[in-house]
Amino acid sequence: MAIRSNHYDAAFEEFLRDRRTAHVVVDEQRRPLVNEASLKSMDFIVYSQRNANLLVDVKGRRFPSGGEKNLHKWENWATADDLQSLQKWQTVFGADFRGLLVFAYHILHKRWLAEVDSPFTFRNRLYAFYGVWADDYLRAMRNRSASWQTVTLPSAEFRRLRKPIAEFL
Numbered sequence: 001m002a003i004r005s006n007h008y009d010a011a012f013e014e015f016l017r018d019r020r021t022a023h024v025v026v027d028e029q030r031r032p033l034v035n036e037a038s039l040k041s042m043d044f045i046v047y048s049q050r051n052a053n054l055l056v057d058v059k060g061r062r063f064p065s066g067g068e069k070n071l072h073k074w075e076n077w078a079t080a081d082d083l084q085s086l087q088k089w090q091t092v093f094g095a096d097f098r099g100l101l102v103f104a105y106h107i108l109h110k111r112w113l114a115e116v117d118s119p120f121t122f123r124n125r126l127y128a129f130y131g132v133w134a135d136d137y138l139r140a141m142r143n144r145s146a147s148w149q150t151v152t153l154p155s156a157e158f159r160r161l162r163k164p165i166a167e168f169l
Contacts (some may be wrong), residue, residue: 008060008104009043013124015129018120022047042099048169052098055089055134056103057082063105063112063128070130073115074159076103077144077152078137080155086134098135102165117164129165 016023024045046054060076064071078101088100105116107126113119116128137153140161144152153161 002160006058006060006108007123007125008127009058011106011120011125012044012056012058012102012104012129014122015120015127015165016046019169039088040081040088043084044141045097046100046169052166053093053096053098054168055086055093055097055101056102057134058104059088060103060104060106063107063116073112074155074162076132076158076162077150078141080149080151083134083138083141083151087138090134100131100168101134101137103130103132103162104128105130118166130162131165131168132158132161132163139144 013023013025013076026043026045027042040057043058044054046056057078059076059082061075063075064073065075066072082101083099086101090097090099090119105128107113107119107128108114110126113126117130118128120127120129132153139140140153141151141158142154144150
């Protein structure tokens with residue numbers, strides 16, 4: 001199951017429940033083997049009314065991050081493993097499923113609400129959820145850290161590709 005102690009996963013699950021969106025929480029306790037390769041599990045399988053069904057990997061980020069002196073509002077990094085695994089899961093599940101990175105932003109102060117779409121309250125915290133198709137992210141990503149094997153999207157590219165999560169459901 002999703003990591004219940006992770007407030008980003010818990011908030012996203014409650015968001016789906018609140019919208020009465022059919023979903024399955026994936027058991028992340030063990031990495032499954034697919035064709036003898038170990039894959040990172042996605043966090044949720046979400047059944048969409050308007051798109052392909054979603055294989056969701058939630059990426060929790062603070063909004064803004066970096067503290068008061070070095071504000072960064074749209075942190076969007078992921079690991080190379082996140083994206084490689086989502087690609088492989090798409091193949092396993094077939095054409096009716098697409099990988100989606102969901103960036104769950106914990107909005108640190110109400111003054112930032114004007115910059116996000118459709119804030120959601122969970123356990124006295126504010127969140128905003130944005131999705132980027134894994135395939136689109138892969139095409140536009142840049143290396144962030146070779147040693148940590150992380151990738152990111154340039155800010156302008158992220159703004160172009162991201163959509164409020166409701167547009168995927």
